[in-house]
Amino acid sequence: MTFDIEQELEQINQYTRKAVAQDDVYIFTLTLCDNEVDRDFERFTPEALAQLAELFKGKTGLFDHSCKSEQQSARVFATWVEADPVRKTSQGEPYTTLKARAYMIRTKENEALIAEIEGGIKKEVSVGCAMGSLCCSVCGADRRTEGCDHRKGHTYNGQLCHDVLRDARDAYEWSFVAVPAQREAGVTKAFLKEAPMKPDILETVKAADNGLSLSKPQLRQLQKEIAQLEQAGAEAAAYRAKLLSEIGRGVTLALPQIDKSLFLEGCKAMHAQDLERLCDTLNKQTRDMQRRPQLFAKTEQTPTDNQAFCI
Ligand SMILES: [Zn+2]
Structure with a gap:
């Protein structure tokens, strides 16, 4: 050269x-x-x-x-x-x-x-x-x-x-x-x-602030973690859907004067814990209401009984 x-x-x-x-x-x-x-x-x-x-x-x-x-x-x-x-x-x-x-x-x-x-x-x-x-x-x-x-x-x-x-x-x-x-x-x-890299790939990704390059095994690990998170996310979404459906039923029974779809729309922004509490409250309300007609029937029957007694 x-x-x-x-x-x-x-x-x-x-x-x-x-x-x-x-x-x-x-x-x-x-x-x-x-x-x-x-x-x-x-x-x-x-x-x-x-x-x-x-x-x-x-x-x-x-x-x-x-x-x-x-x-x-x-x-x-x-x-x-x-x-x-x-x-x-x-x-x-x-x-x-x-x-x-x-x-x-x-x-x-x-x-x-x-x-x-x-x-x-x-x-x-x-x-x-x-x-x-x-x-x-x-x-x-x-x-x-x-x-x-x-x-x-x-x-x-x-x-x-x-x-x-x-x-x-x-x-x-x-x-x-x-x-x-x-x-x-x-x-x-x-x-x-x-x-x-840190053994926890998600921690590595979270801590990265200036780009990140992954080796093949790290990429596989990250893909596995993502798949697990997607599974957990799907399960959480199914649970929320179940709670919302129960709340919808509760609203129909306990609060018939309320616009159900509007109410459920508002519920979507709530955390799962709050949805659980709301669901419990509505269920209790529904149970109380289902019990009440029997009580009314009893009070109505009493005078009749009395009348019968009087006769
Ligand atoms: Zn080898």
């Missing part, structure tokens, strides 16, 4: 406070990560590498974790994904790497460091990133939200179990380290796995 210095300086100057010239900067190429299963038995998909390519633009790299001064840092100003037309990974995919061009401002302090990079001594890079999906390569289960019995590094039916990393959410800094995790080009990735 060839690089056009004018074009690169233009790209670099998007990140600098004042424009730099060719002599001011040291530019080098990095391999940030690839799609091979690494020493941690984890693997980025080529799609994840493409997402990381965008996320790593402008990100700073450190050469020494204990020394975070300006002089000891470099910045990625261009990234691209390179697929090898011939070479295949252990998983049978075209071997794909995420490459970057980075620059550092030449100073007296980093002369030695530049010499080390030139000499190929410092070439191990670790990348920090957040991945939205981390799945078992054997069964596809999300490692963070649902467990499975497959263990990383073990072989199942001739298949090496590892974690498949997808859905790159963020890229943090990258740095040169002594021991790389990725076999190729000395790259490791001390990536920060995002905290798993």
